[in-house]
Amino acid sequence: MIVAKIMYINIKYPIMITKETIDSFINKIPPAPKALKETLLHLNTGDLIKAANAAKEDKALSSYLKILVNKPIYGFKNEVSEVSQIFGILGVSRSRQAVYNYMMTLLSPSKWVLFKLNRVVFYNLQADLSMNWQKILTHLDIDDSDILSSISLLPASIIVSEALFCEKKKDVELLRSVNQIDLNTILQRLCGVDLFDICQQIAQKWEMPQKISDILQAASGLKPSEDEMTNRLGKWMHLLLFYTLSQSKYIQAELNDFIDFQIDYVSDIYEEFSNLMEIT
Amino acid sequence: MRAVLKDGIGFFTPQGFLDGSSGNSFLSIDDIEATIAQNANMILVSLKKVIFFNRNGLDSFVKMFQKVRSANHCTVGFCDYDTKKYNAIINFYQDDLSFSLFKTQDIAMLFSANYKNQNKNILLYNEDKSQRAAMAIELHDNGHNPIVAQSLNEFNEKSNAENAYDIIITDTYLGQMGQKVATRVTGNAIIYTVSSFLDAEIGNTFNIAYHNNSLNVGFRLFIFDTYKVISMNVHALNFFSKLSSAGAEYNATICFVGMSFDKTPKEFKETLEDSGIMFFNQMDDILQNKELLEELGASSASNVKDKRAINKTTVTELPNFIDATVATIEMMTNSKAIKESANVSKMEIGSKDGKIASSIGFYGDMDGMIVLIFPIGIAKKACELLIGEETNDTELVLDTLAELVNIVGGKVKTLLADEKISVNITLPRTYPDIDSLLEIVQDKKGVQVDLSFNNDKFIFFLTR
Numbered sequence: 001m002i003v004a005k006i007m008y009i010n011i012k013y014p015i016m017i018t019k020e021t022i023d024s025f026i027n028k029i030p031p032a033p034k035a036l037k038e039t040l041l042h043l044n045t046g047d048l049i050k051a052a053n054a055a056k057e058d059k060a061l062s063s064y065l066k067i068l069v070n071k072p073i074y075g076f077k078n079e080v081s082e083v084s085q086i087f088g089i090l091g092v093s094r095s096r097q098a099v100y101n102y103m104m105t106l107l108s109p110s111k112w113v114l115f116k117l118n119r120v121v122f123y124n125l126q127a128d129l130s131m132n133w134q135k136i137l138t139h140l141d142i143d144d145s146d147i148l149s150s151i152s153l154l155p156a157s158i159i160v161s162e163a164l165f166c167e168k169k170k171d172v173e174l175l176r177s178v179n180q181i182d183l184n185t186i187l188q189r190l191c192g193v194d195l196f197d198i199c200q201q202i203a204q205k206w207e208m209p210q211k212i213s214d215i216l217q218a219a220s221g222l223k224p225s226e227d228e229m230t231n232r233l234g235k236w237m238h239l240l241l242f243y244t245l246s247q248s249k250y251i252q253a254e255l256n257d258f259i260d261f262q263i264d265y266v267s268d269i270y271e272e273f274s275n276l277m278e279i280t
Numbered sequence: 281m282r283a284v285l286k287d288g289i290g291f292f293t294p295q296g297f298l299d300g301s302s303g304n305s306f307l308s309i310d311d312i313e314a315t316i317a318q319n320a321n322m323i324l325v326s327l328k329k330v331i332f333f334n335r336n337g338l339d340s341f342v343k344m345f346q347k348v349r350s351a352n353h354c355t356v357g358f359c360d361y362d363t364k365k366y367n368a369i370i371n372f373y374q375d376d377l378s379f380s381l382f383k384t385q386d387i388a389m390l391f392s393a394n395y396k397n398q399n400k401n402i403l404l405y406n407e408d409k410s411q412r413a414a415m416a417i418e419l420h421d422n423g424h425n426p427i428v429a430q431s432l433n434e435f436n437e438k439s440n441a442e443n444a445y446d447i448i449i450t451d452t453y454l455g456q457m458g459q460k461v462a463t464r465v466t467g468n469a470i471i472y473t474v475s476s477f478l479d480a481e482i483g484n485t486f487n488i489a490y491h492n493n494s495l496n497v498g499f500r501l502f503i504f505d506t507y508k509v510i511s512m513n514v515h516a517l518n519f520f521s522k523l524s525s526a527g528a529e530y531n532a533t534i535c536f537v538g539m540s541f542d543k544t545p546k547e548f549k550e551t552l553e554d555s556g557i558m559f560f561n562q563m564d565d566i567l568q569n570k571e572l573l574e575e576l577g578a579s580s581a582s583n584v585k586d587k588r589a590i591n592k593t594t595v596t597e598l599p600n601f602i603d604a605t606v607a608t609i610e611m612m613t614n615s616k617a618i619k620e621s622a623n624v625s626k627m628e629i630g631s632k633d634g635k636i637a638s639s640i641g642f643y644g645d646m647d648g649m650i651v652l653i654f655p656i657g658i659a660k661k662a663c664e665l666l667i668g669e670e671t672n673d674t675e676l677v678l679d680t681l682a683e684l685v686n687i688v689g690g691k692v693k694t695l696l697a698d699e700k701i702s703v704n705i706t707l708p709r710t711y712p713d714i715d716s717l718l719e720i721v722q723d724k725k726g727v728q729v730d731l732s733f734n735n736d737k738f739i740f741f742l743t744r
Binding site for chain 1: 281282284285286294295297301302304305306328329331332334607611614664665666668683684686687690691694
């Protein structure tokens with residue numbers, strides 16, 4: 001009786017994560033929609049009116065821009081509802097950053113499993129990062145549209161983690177209960193690529209400027225750039241990420257330890273950062 | 281936030297900035313309780329990845345520490361900081377420091393009764409004389425060799441000597457230490473640490489279910505480290521007498537080490553000896569005497585009670601056990617498992633060469649033991665994810681294998697809980713060779729499933 005029962009056990013288990021899983025994820029990323037491409041094209045030439053007209057063609061983009069800029073952190077007293085008005089207020093660089101932020105939302109899942117996130121919290125995260133990144137660049141006296149937009153790619157690391165690990169949540173939790181290991185390291189050890197490499201592939205697929213990927217790789221805290229400026233920006237972005245992920249709402253979303261905070265990497269800019277952010 | 285559990289210590293590792301608004305979000309009482317339920321006797325918050333903290337941020341942890349300490353009697357505090365952070369904490373709390381501070385996780389482990397690597401040469405210094413003494417006593421009780429520097433000059437002088445010490449302790453503070461009955465496994469013996477006054481409370485603090493299941497999975501020697509026991513009353517006497525009598529059915533031996541009868545009636549010793557308990561002055565009198573260890577039954581598992589048959593309940597849940605195991609090994613090796621055969625029989629291993637094994641017991645609504653036999657290649661591969669690199673260090677592989685089996689046990693627990701079956705798991709055991717495993721399981725009947733990972737044979741065995 002017992003033997004008969006055992007013979008019916010059928011083993012069909014998915015393997016953890018492989019290179020194929022990652023390739024499949026990358027392949028499934030749709031190309032940037034036409035209206036979005038046109039919007040970016042006009043923003044790149046500095047033509048805000050044409051950019052706004054192109055953006056209006058994409059209802060989701062228009063709606064996103066409206067939600068984003070009306071978040072309290074943007075500090076507008078009155079509601080801003082027209083795309084042309086939004087672009088006019090933000091200017092070329094920040095409009096471009098906002099459009100890139102929207103591109104990231106196209107990748108985000110409708111329902112989050114690994115992280116306790118939802119659309120509102122994710123948009124807040126994008127807004128928090130964007131506004132503080134602008135503050136940092138102003139402090140560093142940097143006026144560069146690509147660098148301002150680079151922060152938009154950072155949340156892609158969260159989206160990729162969700163996509164790759166959501167079906168393995170319990171396994172990841174068990175693994176992390178016996179060993180202090182972050183998602184980036186698990187991925188690196190399993191497949192030889194890390195979250196930031198995948199983000200770079202996303203950036204390439206969406207034809208984002210190379211500078212954006214370079215800063216993001218440095219912001220991993222694990223791959224310092226040989227270019228001094230890129231490396232410096234990587235440090236600020238890494239510290240900004242953990243400053244942001246230390247907020248109660250993101251800790252509760254279980255984002256605080258999805259990657260390792262590299263304290264040593266940012267130690268030389270910490271004082272300057274804490275003065276800028278008025279941390280007491 | 282979840283803790284990483286290591287040698288009886290639950291480590292929580294928040295990252296970034298710690299202030300009054302974020303502190304409560306990092307950790308909840310439920311997180312701590314869940315860690316204590318897994319037999320943690322020390323709860324520490326690591327500050328390794330915290331770049332900024334203020335008093336309010338620490339306060340949210342300290343309040344939880346106080347609640348947990350009074351409810352569970354375990355050691356609580358912070359670890360992994362530099363001198364600047366240490367001074368800041370001392371400055372924040374000054375005369376109100378009720379928790380402990382350990383400069384590193386390695387230092388904290390020295391003070392955990394579950395820590396298995398003893399005999400460390402340790403140089404320690406603290407400007408407070410009573411702290412120096414307290415640390416030296418704790419370290420000595422835990423089987424280490426502490427050398428106390430009485431002044432900063434002496435410390436600087438001694439710490440410059442190359443390779444003289446395994447670990448140097450500074451910037452460490454002992455708050456109230458835990459009173460839980462801590463457990464650690466040394467070889468095939470289980471060591472329980474008891475302290476202070478032994479009374480009726482021992483019946484509550486001693487995990488009898490854990491003890492019984494350790495008997496079931498083959499442990500035969502139980503040593504009570506009683507160096508720190510001040511006295512024992514008649515309720516505790518009865519408890520230990522009964523424990524010893526119950527263990528006799530399994531040929532188990534209970535030993536007391538370091539028990540002083542200065543404040544305990546001398547006739548108690550005779551009563552305990554009559555019930556089969558043996559007394560030793562030093563831990564090394566047992567652990568360093570291999571003949572005695574064997575005689576006391578530490579590596580013998582043969583007795584009638586062990587030969588319990590695998591039952592229908594266990595077999596019904598077999599897919600869960602195999603799921604948990606295979607999914608874990610697949611996850612760790614990133615390779616696919618193929619089932620080759622499944623039988624109910626005594627264990628059949630074939631060639632014993634190049635294999636290591638591990639086991640973990642479970643108990644509660646159902647009980648039993650999972651045994652996993654790995655070709656050393658798979659074991660190394662499976663451990664690579666945790667270690668981060670290839671290794672030929674068998675001891676490291678065995679230690680990591682224990683973590684892996686813990687993951688399997690945790691997964692079994694979760695899968696069974698989904699079916700409303702509640703179980704707890706024992707500490708994992710590892711076996712450096714097949715002969716040492718067979719001493720425990722060779723007469724047991726169970727379900728053996730032969731699996732293949734990338735053509736390497738792997739055996740799963742479920743028994744009771």
